[in-house]
Amino acid sequence: MIEIDGKSLALPDIVAVADGAAVNLTADAIDRMTASQESAVATSLKRPVYGRSTGVGANRSVSLSATDGGDTHGLQLLRSHAVDAGRPLDRRTIRAMLVVRLSQLAAGASGINPAIAVALAELINADVVPEVREFGGIGTADLQALSGTALTMLGEREPLGGGEARRFVENWATADALPFISSSALTIAQAVLAHEELSRLLDNAASVAALSFVSMSGNVEALSPAVAAAADTPAVAEAAKLFHGLVQGSGQPARIQDPYCLRTLPQIFGSQKEELEALGSLLRRLVTAGNENPLVHGSLADGSNDVAHHGLFQMTNLARRVDSLQLAIAAACATHLRRIDLLCDPSYTGLHPFLAEDGSGQSGVMMLEYVAAAAVGRIRANAQPVSTQTVVLSLGAEEDASFASVAAAQLQSTVQALATVTAVELVCAARALRLQGRNPDEFASPTLQSMMAAGYGLPADVTDRDLRGDVEQAHRIVLAAR
Numbered sequence: 001m002i003e004i005d006g007k008s009l010a011l012p013d014i015v016a017v018a019d020g021a022a023v024n025l026t027a028d029a030i031d032r033m034t035a036s037q038e039s040a041v042a043t044s045l046k047r048p049v050y051g052r053s054t055g056v057g058a059n060r061s062v063s064l065s066a067t068d069g070g071d072t073h074g075l076q077l078l079r080s081h082a083v084d085a086g087r088p089l090d091r092r093t094i095r096a097m098l099v100v101r102l103s104q105l106a107a108g109a110s111g112i113n114p115a116i117a118v119a120l121a122e123l124i125n126a127d128v129v130p131e132v133r134e135f136g137g138i139g140t141a142d143l144q145a146l147s148g149t150a151l152t153m154l155g156e157r158e159p160l161g162g163g164e165a166r167r168f169v170e171n172w173a174t175a176d177a178l179p180f181i182s183s184s185a186l187t188i189a190q191a192v193l194a195h196e197e198l199s200r201l202l203d204n205a206a207s208v209a210a211l212s213f214v215s216m217s218g219n220v221e222a223l224s225p226a227v228a229a230a231a232d233t234p235a236v237a238e239a240a241k242l243f244h245g246l247v248q249g250s251g252q253p254a255r256i257q258d259p260y261c262l263r264t265l266p267q268i269f270g271s272q273k274e275e276l277e278a279l280g281s282l283l284r285r286l287v288t289a290g291n292e293n294p295l296v297h298g299s300l301a302d303g304s305n306d307v308a309h310h311g312l313f314q315m316t317n318l319a320r321r322v323d324s325l326q327l328a329i330a331a332a333c334a335t336h337l338r339r340i341d342l343l344c345d346p347s348y349t350g351l352h353p354f355l356a357e358d359g360s361g362q363s364g365v366m367m368l369e370y371v372a373a374a375a376v377g378r379i380r381a382n383a384q385p386v387s388t389q390t391v392v393l394s395l396g397a398e399e400d401a402s403f404a405s406v407a408a409a410q411l412q413s414t415v416q417a418l419a420t421v422t423a424v425e426l427v428c429a430a431r432a433l434r435l436q437g438r439n440p441d442e443f444a445s446p447t448l449q450s451m452m453a454a455g456y457g458l459p460a461d462v463t464d465r466d467l468r469g470d471v472e473q474a475h476r477i478v479l480a481a482r
Contacts, residue, residue, distance in 0.1 A: 002099070004121070005029050006106030009099075009287045011280065014189065015196050017124065018096040025106060025121045032108030033117055039305035040111025040175070040296045050294050050309050051077075051178030052111070064174065074177030079156075081181060082147035084136035088160060089186075094129050096189035097145060100287050104183055109290030109297065111307070112179040119153055119168040128152065128168075131160040132186065134409065138391060139402030141293075141313045142186035150180055182293050184315050188286050190408035191322060195280055197415050197479060198325075202276065204478045205422045206239075206269050207451035210246035211429035212339045214443075215436065216348045218262040219253035220244065227266070235277070236270035243269075249443040259342065261335035268332045275325040282321050315404035319387040322407035329414060330383035333376040336421050340372050343428040355431045357462045365431065368424045368467060375420040382410040382417075423474035430455025431462060450482055 002013045005026040017023060044052050054060055056077065064073050098120060104110075105117045130152035136144030151157040155167030221227070228240035243265050257263065290297075291312040298304035342348045344355060344365060356364030386407040392399045434456060440449040454477045458470050 004099070004102050004106050006032055006103060006108055006288060008284075009103045011192050011196055011283060011287075014096050014099055014192050014287065017099040018092040018189075018193060020095075020127070022125045023099060023102065023121050025102065025117060029106035029108070030114045030118070033105065033110075033112065033114040035300065036108040036111050036296045037113055039298065039300045040179075040307065042300055043296070043305055043307050044175075049307050051182070052175050052294075056178060072174070074172050074174035077174075077177045078147045078150045078154075078172060078181070080147075081143045082151050082157070084133040084144040084148065086134035089132050089134060091129050091160060093186075093190055093193060094132050094160065095124065095127075096193055097132070097142070097186040098124050098130075098149070100189045100192070101146065101149075101180075101183055101185035103287050104185060104289070104291070105180075107288050107290050109295050110179040110182075110292040111175070111294075111296040113173065113176050116169065116172075116176050116180060120149075123149075123153055123168050126166070126168075128166055129160040130157070137184070137187060137405035138393075139184070139187065139315045139319055139404035139406070140398060141182050142184050142405065143181050145186040146181035146183060150177070179292060182313060183291070184286075184313060184318070184404065187315060187318065187405045187408045188283065190405075190412055191279070191318060192283050192287070194408065194411040194415050195276065195283060198276060198411075198418075199280075200481055201415060201419055201422065201479055202269065202272055204451065204480070204482060205418070205425075206242060206265075207246065207447055207482075208422055208426045208429060208455075208478065209265055209269070209339065210243060210445075210448055211433060211452060211455065212343060212425060213243070213247050213262050213265065214250040214438070214448075215429050215432040216258075216262065216339075216342060217251060217254035218247065218258050219255060220247055220250065221253070222258060222263040223247065223266065231266065231270070233270065233274060235274035236266045239268075239270035239273065240266035246445045246448045247443075248445060254348075259338060261338035261342065264335065268335050272325070272328045272332060275321070275328045279321045279325050282317060286318065314400070314402050316387070316402045319402040319404035319407045322404065322411050323383075323385045323387050326379075326383040326407075326411060326414060327385075329418060330380050333379055333421070336425065337369070337372060337376060340369055340421075340425050340428055343425075343432050344369065349432050349436070351432060351435050355428060355435065355462065356464070362464045364462070364464065365428050365467065368427060368471070371471065372421045372424040375417040375424075378417040379414050379421075382414045386410065419475050419479050420471070422478040423471050426451075426455050426474045426478060427458060427467065427470050430458055434460065435462065447482070451477075 223244040231237035294307040354364030356362035440452040
């Protein structure tokens with residue numbers, strides 16, 4: 001059971017809910033939302049409040065009242081904003097979106113009726129998952145995804161996978177429509193899931209790269225404490241220490257100076273880790289941040305209550321952080337491919353070309369290079385900066401967009417492609433080490449021993465055969481928690 005208090009929500013807890021864990025909305029969170037709702041109501045009696053007493057977007061200057069449809073405007077807003085298109089997103093992503101939005105509402109800055117948040121928690125615990133499709137958001141709030149969620153809660157839309165619609169909310173007041181949908185919860189959720197998967201993957205990829213280093217008798221001097229002390233960033237220094245520990249026991253180096261793909265492992269992995277940590281820090285803030293528009297703040301008790309109309313919902317920083325991480329990953333791809341290439345080279349491993357059974361012209365792992373290169377093509381395409389995009393919409397009322405939604409989706413794609421590249425390297429490195437007769441017990445690092453043992457769990461047959469199954473098994477290994 002994951003506690004939702006509106007103050008903190010760990011990224012692994014979001015993953016746990018995505019994977020099926022139940023949630024509990026705390027009493028403090030409900031009290032905070034109640035106070036926020038009362039404050040918003042009082043403020044709207046004093047001055048216009050966007051989406052509560054006015055229309056939205058280009059209709060922001062249109063006043064609402066009970067006589068001109070104010071009572072039903074909320075439902076109309078949800079229905080009109082629920083359109084999306086493309087392929088349906090998976091259950092994990094949508095469940096992650098739901099818990100992110102619940103956490104944001106629990107922060108108490110939206111002015112929403114707490115009953116809506118209670119119903120959202122019930123939706124999550126009942127495992128009723130709205131159908132949300134891939135095209136809709138542009139990084140200025142996932143209006144379509146959350147409007148569709150509201151329709152699912154109202155029983156107007158079938159859940160993902162079909163089945164009978166259920167009603168979790170009896171009616172939806174106009175005052176609660178915009179406060180529910182004004183969030184980038186889907187974009188944040190996608191980034192969280194990608195971040196958590198990438199955290200495991202980069203740790204495992206470092207171990208796989210260390211296996212390649214060992215199989216090619218790399219020179220440990222490039223990873224020495226002296227090099228770590230001279231590193232240009234703390235993350236690179238930490239990576240040098242990590243690799244130095246991983247490869248202890250690798251034996252005498254074959255060269256005085258290695259190719260860059262071995263010599264620059266600290267820079268390659270340190271830079272990725274640095275960007276990953278920066279993204280994680282931002283995400284931890286966003287899952288409880290009061291980015292609601294309008295933002296309800298102040299106290300009703302002392303009369304300081306008010307709302308602030310703002311642009312914090314535009315996920316500019318999230319788009320930029322994802323772009324930076326994507327660039328770090330893409331920049332590392334040349335060295336990933338080079339290690340795979342050198343593992344196929346007898347002058348670096350002392351084995352037959354392409355790690356084949358013998359020198360009679362067998363192809364061995366030759367085609368795995370092509371698989372890795374194809375995946376790298378996807379990574380490099382995804383690394384084109386999304387944060388430079390823009391668009392003008394809603395009769396010019398919204399003249400910019402972060403497209404963080406595109407960045408988050410691309411990051412999920414990059415994780416899977418990078419896992420393929422890492423899986424190929426694991427297949428090649430494990431085969432090379434096995435053919436060299438190396439034993440996990442030769443090495444002091446339990447982490448390296450574990451990855452080597454996992455690699456040795458791959459099929460041992462080195463005759464020419466279909467390697468799809470090997471790559472699939474290795475793919476699961478490099479994405480698993482260790």
